[in-house]
Amino acid sequence: xxxxxxxxxxxxxxxxxxxxxxxxxxxxxxxxxxxxxxxxxxxxxxxxxxxxxxxxxxxxxxxxxxxxxxxxxxxxxxxxxxxxxxxxxxxxxxxxxxxxxxxxxxxxxxxxxxxxxxxxxxxxxxxxxxxxxxxxxxxxxxxxxxxxxxxxxxxxxxxxxxxxxxxxxxxxxxxxxxxxxxxxxxxxxxxxxxxxxxxxxxxxxxxxxxxxxxxxxxxxxxxxxxxxxxxxxxxxxxxxxxxxxxxxxxxxxxxxxxxxxxxxxxxxxxxxxxxxxxxxxxxxxxxxxxxxxxxxxxxxxxxxxxxxxxxxxxxxxxxxxxxxxxxxxxxxxxxxxxxxxxxxxxxxxxxxxxxxxxxxxxxxxxxxxxxxxxxxxxxxxxxxxxxx
Amino acid sequence: xxxxxxxxxxxxxxxxxxxxxxxxxxxxxxxxxxxxxxxxxxxxxxxxxxxxxxxxxxxxxxxxxxxxxxxxxxxxxxxxxxxxxxxxxxxxxxxxxxxxxxxxxxxxxxxxxxxxxxxxxxxxxxxxxxxxxxxxxxxxxxxxxxxxxxxxxxxxxxxxxxxxxxxxxxxxxxxxxxxxxxxxxxxxxxxxxxxxxxxxxxxxxxxxxxxxxxxxxxxxxxxxxxxxxxxxxxxxxxxxxxxxxxxxxxxxxxxxxxxxxxxxxxxxxxxxxxxxxxxxxxxxxxxxxxxxxxxxxxxxxxxxxxxxxxxxxxxxxxxxxxxxxxxxxxxxxxxxxxxxxxxxxxxxxxxxxxxxxxxxxxxxxxxxxxxxxxxxxxxxxxxxxxxxxxxxxxxxxxxxxxxxxxxxxxxxxxxxxxxxxxxxxxxxxxxxxxxxxxxxxxxxxxxxxxxxxxxxxxxx
Numbered sequence: 001x002x003x004x005x006x007x008x009x010x011x012x013x014x015x016x017x018x019x020x021x022x023x024x025x026x027x028x029x030x031x032x033x034x035x036x037x038x039x040x041x042x043x044x045x046x047x048x049x050x051x052x053x054x055x056x057x058x059x060x061x062x063x064x065x066x067x068x069x070x071x072x073x074x075x076x077x078x079x080x081x082x083x084x085x086x087x088x089x090x091x092x093x094x095x096x097x098x099x100x101x102x103x104x105x106x107x108x109x110x111x112x113x114x115x116x117x118x119x120x121x122x123x124x125x126x127x128x129x130x131x132x133x134x135x136x137x138x139x140x141x142x143x144x145x146x147x148x149x150x151x152x153x154x155x156x157x158x159x160x161x162x163x164x165x166x167x168x169x170x171x172x173x174x175x176x177x178x179x180x181x182x183x184x185x186x187x188x189x190x191x192x193x194x195x196x197x198x199x200x201x202x203x204x205x206x207x208x209x210x211x212x213x214x215x216x217x218x219x220x221x222x223x224x225x226x227x228x229x230x231x232x233x234x235x236x237x238x239x240x241x242x243x244x245x246x247x248x249x250x251x252x253x254x255x256x257x258x259x260x261x262x263x264x265x266x267x268x269x270x271x272x273x274x275x276x277x278x279x280x281x282x283x284x285x286x287x288x289x290x291x292x293x294x295x296x297x298x299x300x301x302x303x304x305x306x307x308x309x310x311x312x313x314x315x316x317x318x319x320x321x322x323x324x325x326x327x328x329x330x331x332x333x334x335x336x337x338x339x340x341x342x343x344x345x346x347x348x349x350x351x352x353x354x355x356x357x358x359x360x361x362x363x364x365x366x367x368x369x370x371x372x373x374x375x376x377x378x379x380x381x382x383x384x385x386x387x388x
Numbered sequence: 389x390x391x392x393x394x395x396x397x398x399x400x401x402x403x404x405x406x407x408x409x410x411x412x413x414x415x416x417x418x419x420x421x422x423x424x425x426x427x428x429x430x431x432x433x434x435x436x437x438x439x440x441x442x443x444x445x446x447x448x449x450x451x452x453x454x455x456x457x458x459x460x461x462x463x464x465x466x467x468x469x470x471x472x473x474x475x476x477x478x479x480x481x482x483x484x485x486x487x488x489x490x491x492x493x494x495x496x497x498x499x500x501x502x503x504x505x506x507x508x509x510x511x512x513x514x515x516x517x518x519x520x521x522x523x524x525x526x527x528x529x530x531x532x533x534x535x536x537x538x539x540x541x542x543x544x545x546x547x548x549x550x551x552x553x554x555x556x557x558x559x560x561x562x563x564x565x566x567x568x569x570x571x572x573x574x575x576x577x578x579x580x581x582x583x584x585x586x587x588x589x590x591x592x593x594x595x596x597x598x599x600x601x602x603x604x605x606x607x608x609x610x611x612x613x614x615x616x617x618x619x620x621x622x623x624x625x626x627x628x629x630x631x632x633x634x635x636x637x638x639x640x641x642x643x644x645x646x647x648x649x650x651x652x653x654x655x656x657x658x659x660x661x662x663x664x665x666x667x668x669x670x671x672x673x674x675x676x677x678x679x680x681x682x683x684x685x686x687x688x689x690x691x692x693x694x695x696x697x698x699x700x701x702x703x704x705x706x707x708x709x710x711x712x713x714x715x716x717x718x719x720x721x722x723x724x725x726x727x728x729x730x731x732x733x734x735x736x737x738x739x740x741x742x743x744x745x746x747x748x749x750x751x752x753x754x755x756x757x758x759x760x761x762x763x764x765x766x767x768x769x770x771x772x773x774x775x776x777x778x779x780x781x782x783x784x785x786x787x788x789x790x791x792x793x794x795x796x797x798x799x800x801x802x803x804x805x806x807x808x809x810x811x812x813x814x815x816x817x818x819x820x821x822x823x824x825x826x827x828x829x830x831x832x833x834x835x836x837x838x839x840x841x842x843x844x845x846x847x848x
Contacts, residue, residue: 040693049704053825055773373809381623383623
């Protein structure tokens with residue numbers, strides 16, 4: 001079987017090589033070829049041997065880490081749907097419903113995003129980057145399940161072209177492309193990503209069939225508006241609540257965090273400092289607030305509601321758009337957590353502060369790094385002076 | 389003795405460590421001196437084909453610095469002058485005599501009483517000056533300068549490296565003479581850095597009148613650049629000289645006996661060597677004669693592909709791929725026989741377990757058997773990408789440097805930034821491990837060398 005695939009590719013290779021009939025597609029062919037088999041390239045510089053890890057492996061680790069919240073999201077989507085419409089569904093039916101609803105989003109995300117990636121690689125004559133395999137998986141997970149597919153397609157196109165390709169592709173971008181897609185939807189089509197009816201599958205279209213008194217509001221909105229019946233800490237920690245597809249279950253996200261930290265793909269410093277920042281501002285607000293207001297809401301609950309946990313684990317830690325220096329990572333993470341809670345407390349228009357906090361700090365990360373690196377340069381200059 | 393502990397680094401365990409036995413003293417059919425062994429040297433030929441030369445006789449000099457010349461390691465007849473494109477001098481090939489005849493130099497009776505100029509002159513006259521490498525840039529030292537220190541690494545921590553406990557154990561007296569003489573050339577100290585693992589077992593620990601420091605930690609603890617950054621970091625305008633133990637011994641022999649004797653023990657290592665062990669030969673010895681002594685596993689099939697042998701002069705992380713027809717490099721005391729990784733591994737990157745391959749990444753499971761020795765091959769294991777993952781290089785670079793910033797400054801050809809980020813402190817070998825573990829497969833050593841070349845061009 002393996003030999004068969006390799007032989008097939010050898011046979012097709014001349015057609016797709018420069019000068020061949022489909023030579024203009026060589027980047028795409030290379031992408032598939034290197035996907036199927038690690039290429040036979042050998043080292044050419046002074047480093048004669050190399051570690052067997054590559055970007056494909058790193059990205060695969062992120063995908064694996066994303067599976068717990070993804071699987072939970074499938075069940076949760078089905079569970080909330082059956083609760084909203086008074087259906088008596090079993091476990092597998094709920095999972096099936098979630099799968100049936102998320103599949104089109106994933107497909108659209110990958111087809112549009114990878115399509116653009118391949119086209120750009122083709123035009124530039126580069127190899128196709130693996131980065132979008134993660135981004136394309138992340139984007140549906142941070143969208144409401146009812147987001148229209150055409151809006152999603154536009155968001156993906158915007159994120160890939162303006163978030164990544166104009167900077168030169170994966171590794172060169174300033175902002176996290178997945179969050180940029182979400183920000184695009186938020187600013188361009190706010191009604192598809194805000195309000196109380198977008199978070200439960202089918203709720204917008206079939207509002208008449210809802211059971212009486214069902215609210216599709218996210219806990220964050222419920223608490224901020226002082227509405228009754230907001231879920232408690234444990235329920236939010238487990239994640240059986242309304243929200244974007246993948247963001248609701250803190251426990252599943254923690255599982256992913258363990259994988260990311262263990263494999264060393266994401267920085268634990270950013271995650272820890274992010275939590276510290278949120279708690280610091282939250283506790284400060286708790287201390288100053290009058291009882292009964294949103295500011296008095298227990299700080300620790302901020303960690304399990306909305307997109308905080310998902311953002312802190314999967315988004316803030318994006319190695320390209322985050323801070324690059326170890327000291328910088330502490331500052332960067334802390335500010336994300338702090339700004340997120342500040343936005344939640346003081347921005348009644350849009351309570352979910354995580355997206356904007358991360359994008360803002362993505363913008364600031366190079367500045368933080370500049371300050372950290374500047375210290376290193378000073379140290380080196382000072383050393384030279386004292387030596388003389 | 390002070391101990392400096394380095395917490396960052398990586399020891400790569402490979403199959404084919406050299407047994408501590410000397411197989412034979414080689415009598416190669418041909419010995420070659422290659423200008424490319426010496427960085428930044430433009431050769432001016434001083435001999436012709438058919439000339440009879442002695443060991444220690446000049447073969448070519450450096451056009452830019454004519455006082456620096458390069459000698460024949462053996463006596464014999466110049467067999468061929470090998471030239472490449474645009475008549476570039478590639479090698480001077482010599483057919484050695486059965487019995488080596490040496491050029492006679494006046495021995496320096498008491499190096500501690502000799503002046504700096506006398507010692508410099510003797511080293512320049514014999515061609516052994518080329519042993520002294522300066523930092524920054526890793527080029528041959530400028531005799532007109534006085535370095536702020538001379539640093540000698542008494543151990544090599546690279547994978548499968550030759551063990552100085554074995555290679556120079558009988559050369560303590562010669563090395564003592566050399567350090568006594570070299571200490572005249574600097575205002576500062578002569579540092580000798582010993583592995584904490586070896587400590588008193590290291591022959592260089594017996595040297596007197598030097599500043600000894602123990603270094604504890606994984607590779608690159610033995611890299612002299614890393615050691616310098618902890619002992620006497622180099623700023624703009626400062627120079628430190630470095631030497632290797634086997635060259636120290638050669639200088640000692642020159643000063644005491646008056647001969648250019650660069651004979652050394654060379655570790656022949658690597659997974660493709662049948663009987664990895666030491667041989668005695670001079671630099672420039674043909675690889676053919678070296679591998680004949682240890683035997684080479686000619687056939688190896690990986691993933692259904694016949695894989696040839698790669699002949700590396702030096703260690704697997706910073707050596708040079710010289711080929712079977714190549715020669716041992718001037719500064720090298722190791723030859724590594726690796727497997728060419730020209731195979732395709734089906735869905736290699738997606739396999740959960742890849743027991744034949746080593747990775748520092750926890751996405752694989754090499755960490756389960758930390759002592760296992762691997763059969764390394766030369767497959768790149770992926771395609772080249774931009775800088776994506778951050779914080780990985782820092783784990784194997786025990787220096788106060790931000791490697792990615794330095795590399796980006798070099799790529800942008802920004803001289804000022806390169807200075808600020810520490811281009812004076814590094815050469816390629818110091819960052820070899822960064823290149824080894826880089827998941828983006830960026831050719832870091834090449835970038836660093838490009839940066840150094842740019843600095844030399846701009847500063848000239």
